[in-house]
Amino acid sequence: MTYPFMSPPNAARFVLSNATIPAITLSGYAAPTKEGLLKADIVIADGLIRDILPPGSAPVELARADMKDGMVWPTFVDMHTHLDKGHIWERHANPDGSFPGALEAVKADRETNWSAADVRARMEFSLRSAHAHGTSLIRTHLDSLAPQHRISFEVFKEVREDWKDRVALQAACLFPLDAMADEAYFADLVSVVRNAGGLLGGLTHKTPALHGQLDQLMRAASENGLDIDLHVDETADREVLTLKSIAEAVLRNRFEGRVTVGHCCSLAQQEPEVAMETIELVAKAGLSVVSLPMCNMYLQDRHPGRTPRWRGVTLFHELAAAGVPTAVSSDNTRDPFYAYxxxxxVEVFREAVRILHLDHPIDTAARVITTTPASILGRTDIGRIAAGRPADLVLFSARRWSEFLSRPQSDRIVLRKGKVIDRSLPDYRELDSIFGGTNA
Structure with a gap:
């Protein structure tokens, strides 16, 4: 394999010299920074980061790869995905790109095609892509209306075991909360999620029953020792205040588990005083928020023949300023909710910087796909660079932000336990068999 900007030595002990590192991802080492970037030598031995030293000070007897000021990042965290939906666009597209169109297309595909073999094939394809890009931790939401919950969670458990040494996996169920009215189904769903070591999730809707639904969900989570991850307010309707209701429910129920909420789009449409009241409650309740900038720009404010008027994303800066843990993630992949x-x-980060204005200053922006989502997911051992941790690193030729954000960084190198992995991406033709022979 030929590397375009450097060649990591095939040795048990070596140095990544003259590296540029986002300081927000680094523990146990301090140095002057510029735009949140600092210089260091990273000593790697037997698959671990043994030391982080000032540039040029690593032991001279060690083999070395000169980064020539290229960036070194920890491997990434993608905390809100839909591995079970991925790559169904060719079977069931969403011709108008609308949210209702996405719902209908996914429903039709799920009811017709989502056997265990089909779900597994598409999950594996997605994971091979994520691994090649440098991701080491993923949380996926799994569509969980009966009987799909039993099919998909069983597949998930098998895939999680198969991938445990490459990508750590978590799963949250996804179902409309009004389905809890079917007590037998909900009890079975909770049992399936608990036995899979998953999370309770769901779709929230503006309804008079929401108060009771949230209480029921949190009781079930408390009784079974489960965390919660919800899809919230994925709409431009400013009257939808589900996020506020969730924060109030956490406080009312004194829920002690972790609660993550995704999307929260309507928050950006509300009057400032209304939005700030909700943000204060979110902070008080200890919620974490993940924004899905690419998917929400795709779906929100889409009308035939009309240019969109807003970006579809939540009040990311205001939430972060209030102390709310905030991250970004991929969301859907080549399915009716996001065609791409x-x-x-890296693509998510690059687009998030532009869409959410995470730049000027950009000093701590790298946290949104590394340290913050890792902490939200309870895996502080991932998404950080520190002595004693596995040498799971992503190497870039880009030396500064203007270079990093201007190209897709397709020449990156991924190290896992200090060894270069094969970054070959799976060919879409591999999916032809599950689409009846062709993607054309």
Missing amino acids: GDLDP
């Missing part, structure tokens, strides 16, 4: 994407956190 490849589970590449």
Whole structure:
């Protein structure tokens, strides 16, 4: 394999010299920074980061790869995905790109095609892509209306075991909360999620029953020791205040588990005083928020023949300023909710910087696909660079932000336990068999 900007030595002990590192991802080492970037030598031995030293000070007897000021990042965290939906666009497209169109197309495909073999094939394809891009931790939401919950969670458990040494996996169920009215179904769903070591999730809707639904969900989560991850307010309707209701429910129920909410689009449409009241409650309740900028720009404010008027994303800066843990993620991949994407956190980060204005200053922006989502997912051992941790690193030729954000960084190198992995992406033709022979 030929590397375009450097060649990591095939040795048990070596140095990545003259590396540029986002300081927000680094523990146990401090140095002057510029735009949140600092210089260091990274000593790697037997698959671990043994030391982080000032540039040029690593032991001279060690083999070395000169980064020539290229960036070194920890591997990435993609905390909100839909591995079970991925790559169904060719079977069931969403011709008008609308949210209702996406719902109908996914429903039709799920009811017709989502056997265990089909779900597994598409999950594996997605994971091979994510791994090649440098991701080491993913949370996926799994459509969980009966009987799909039993099919998909069983597949998930098998895939999680098969991938445990490459990509750590978590799963949350996804179902409309009004389905909890079917007590037998909900009890079975909770049992399936608990036995899979998953999370309770769901779709929230503006309804008079929401108060009771949230209480029921949190009781079930408390009784079974489960965390919660919800899809919330994925709409431009400013009257939808589900996020506020969730924060109030956490406080009312004294829920002690982790609660993550995704999307929260309507928050950006509300009057400032209304939005700030909700943000204060979100912070008080200890919620974490993940924004899905690419998917929400695709779906929100889409009308035939009309240019969109807003970006579809939540009040990311205001939430972060209030102390709310905030991250970004891929969301859907080549399915009716988002026609594009490849589970590449670098693409997500690059677009998030532009869409959410995470720049000027950009000093701590790298956290949104590394340290913050890792902490939200309870895996502080991932998404950070520190002595004693596995040498799971992503190497870039880009030396500064203007270079990093201007190209897709397709020449990156991924190290896992200090070894270069094969970054070959799976060919879409591999999916032809599950689409009846062709993607054309």
